[in-house]
Amino acid sequence: MSVFEGYFFPFTICLISTIIIIRTLFKSTTGDKSNHPPSPFSLPIIGHLHLLAPTPHQAFHRFSKRYGPVIQFRMGSEPSVVACSAETAKEFLKTYENVYSDRPQNSAVVYITYGSQDFAFAPFGAHWKGLKKIVMSQLLNGAQTDLLLPDRRDEIKRFVKSLSESAKNGKPVSLISELVKVTNNLITRTVLGQRCSEKDGDADDIRRLVFEINEVIGTFNLSDNISLFKRLDLQGFGKRVKDIHARFDVLIERIIDEHEEARKQGKQPERKDLLNILLDIQEDEGAEMQLSRINVKAFVMNIFVAGTDNSANTTEWALAELINHPKVLKKAREEIDHVVGKNRLLVESDIPNLPYLQAIMKETLRLHPPVPLIPRKSTEDRIVAGYDIPAKTTVFINVWSIGRDPNYWENPLEFRPERFLDNPLDVRGQHYEFLPFGSGRRMCPAISLGLQMVHSMLGVMIQCFDWKDENLTSVNMGEALGFNLPRSSPLICVPVARLDPTILLST
Numbered sequence: 001m002s003v004f005e006g007y008f009f010p011f012t013i014c015l016i017s018t019i020i021i022i023r024t025l026f027k028s029t030t031g032d033k034s035n036h037p038p039s040p041f042s043l044p045i046i047g048h049l050h051l052l053a054p055t056p057h058q059a060f061h062r063f064s065k066r067y068g069p070v071i072q073f074r075m076g077s078e079p080s081v082v083a084c085s086a087e088t089a090k091e092f093l094k095t096y097e098n099v100y101s102d103r104p105q106n107s108a109v110v111y112i113t114y115g116s117q118d119f120a121f122a123p124f125g126a127h128w129k130g131l132k133k134i135v136m137s138q139l140l141n142g143a144q145t146d147l148l149l150p151d152r153r154d155e156i157k158r159f160v161k162s163l164s165e166s167a168k169n170g171k172p173v174s175l176i177s178e179l180v181k182v183t184n185n186l187i188t189r190t191v192l193g194q195r196c197s198e199k200d201g202d203a204d205d206i207r208r209l210v211f212e213i214n215e216v217i218g219t220f221n222l223s224d225n226i227s228l229f230k231r232l233d234l235q236g237f238g239k240r241v242k243d244i245h246a247r248f249d250v251l252i253e254r255i256i257d258e259h260e261e262a263r264k265q266g267k268q269p270e271r272k273d274l275l276n277i278l279l280d281i282q283e284d285e286g287a288e289m290q291l292s293r294i295n296v297k298a299f300v301m302n303i304f305v306a307g308t309d310n311s312a313n314t315t316e317w318a319l320a321e322l323i324n325h326p327k328v329l330k331k332a333r334e335e336i337d338h339v340v341g342k343n344r345l346l347v348e349s350d351i352p353n354l355p356y357l358q359a360i361m362k363e364t365l366r367l368h369p370p371v372p373l374i375p376r377k378s379t380e381d382r383i384v385a386g387y388d389i390p391a392k393t394t395v396f397i398n399v400w401s402i403g404r405d406p407n408y409w410e411n412p413l414e415f416r417p418e419r420f421l422d423n424p425l426d427v428r429g430q431h432y433e434f435l436p437f438g439s440g441r442r443m444c445p446a447i448s449l450g451l452q453m454v455h456s457m458l459g460v461m462i463q464c465f466d467w468k469d470e471n472l473t474s475v476n477m478g479e480a481l482g483f484n485l486p487r488s489s490p491l492i493c494v495p496v497a498r499l500d501p502t503i504l505l506s507t
């Protein structure tokens with residue numbers, strides 16, 4: 001044992017106490033009269049980081065019960081504020097929307113998005129507004145989404161076929177792997193007009209990249225938040241981010257080259273995919289919004305990342321809830337059998353006639369929103385909920401906590417889809433007690449597409465299979481740390497076919 005180790009503990013205590021005393025004295029002598037939101041006791045250097053286990057949204061939720069709906073935290077040296085009630089969410093997202101429409105950016109985000117030249121993390125300014133117009137008028141509008149219906153139908157059939165094969169062989173299925181395949185193939189077809197080949201590894205590469213990008217964006221990087229470590233890459237994070245970015249860039253460059261080559265040869269597809277629409281805009285010198293090749297690459301990356309895991313994770317949570325609530329599963333199946341019958345596969349146009357299926361999805365999004373903390377950043381000083389919130393503060397809207405607020409939800413922890421049956425609450429950001437897709441101008445631009453995907457995937461799983469495994473009496477509902485609310489243990493079950501797949505798949 002070195003001499004230093006023997007003195008380390010008392011030395012640390014002395015150092016911490018000195019810093020606290022100096023901070024307190026400094027505050028009173030400088031006459032800081034600001035009315036900051038309440039904040040739990042923080043440690044020097046790391047701030048509140050030690051309090052955020054097991055997952056930050058759960059920790060914030062716990063603290064809100066003691067400190068109220070707006071709390072201030074320090075992630076290392078970075079100040080942030082968390083809103084845990086519908087009223088305060090409304091103030092941030094509606095009353096002061098213009099001030100809270102930026103997104104916080106860590107070094108991973110900046111690097112991966114080619115320096116914020118994308119859409120999802122771009123500052124709220126002319127560039128973002130131009131892209132938003134393109135997104136809403138050409139890329140994710142109703143007409144474009146309808147054009148892609150045959151692709152979605154084909155992917156859903158492939159999904160049912162794959163599950164049927166596992167059912168035939170009595171093979172356990174990792175639901176999340178199957179669901180990510182479906183959502184990623186759907187997004188790939190939407191963006192590139194075709195599936196990526198499973199054989200040459202492109203499909204796998206995209207799925208791995210999406211997973212890794214979500215992971216680095218959602219992971220806490222000490223160098224970002226603790227000024228002492230700014231120049232050090234203690235977690236090897238910088239190296240990893242550069243590697244992911246380089247692999248994505250090689251892949252997307254090749255895909256764009258192939259698209260450009262096909263365009264040169266006049267091989268325009270029958271139905272334009274998102275990449276062709278973006279390339280049209282890029283080549284049009286008279287276009288209202290000029291897009292660079294980097295903008296195109298960054299935008300495609302956004303759609304891959306935002307479009308894959310959110311829908312897959314939501315559907316996995318929904319099935320886990322249904323396995324734990326057999327009466328709800330039975331009722332959903334009766335509804336589907338009544339509306340769709342047993343001789344054809346559920347299709348998207350059935351969804352408006354399946355209110356109980358829709359209620360199940362809403363209840364899942366209430367308890368398991370795939371973006372539990374909506375990240376925003378302030379551009380100006382403002383008084384919100386009576387507190388001074390300075391410019392450049394990161395604000396998290398704790399959608400997870402708001403969805404469990406007993407002031408709005410009776411028995412909030414109970415999974416009870418019936419609560420949505422005669423309730424006009426929708427998911428489009430107008431009801432601040434229920435914000436699974438966010439709210440305001442920065443709300444998710446793909447709500448319709450996202451809902452079509454999750455309803456179709458869950459609908460066919462209910463219609464075609466039994467999911468209760470004999471070893472599986474109740475599913476663990478723990479959450480793991482991650483950007484999109486992953487489950488702590490993946491749902492693994494053996495599907496049991498309840499209808500004849502050959503009849504269903506021939507329709």
Ligand code: HEM
Binds near residue numbers: 121307
């Ligand atoms: C169940 C499915 C989904 C859920 C629950 C969801 C939820 C969200 C949420 C909460 C936000 C942040 C909103 C805010 O700041 O107010 C968001 C943003 C976004 N989502 Fe989704 N999403 C889903 C599916 C999708 C899909 C399928 C796509 C693409 C095809 C997509 C693309 C985006 C994009 C591009 C943004 C950034 C918008 C901006 O910053 O202006 N999402 N989503």
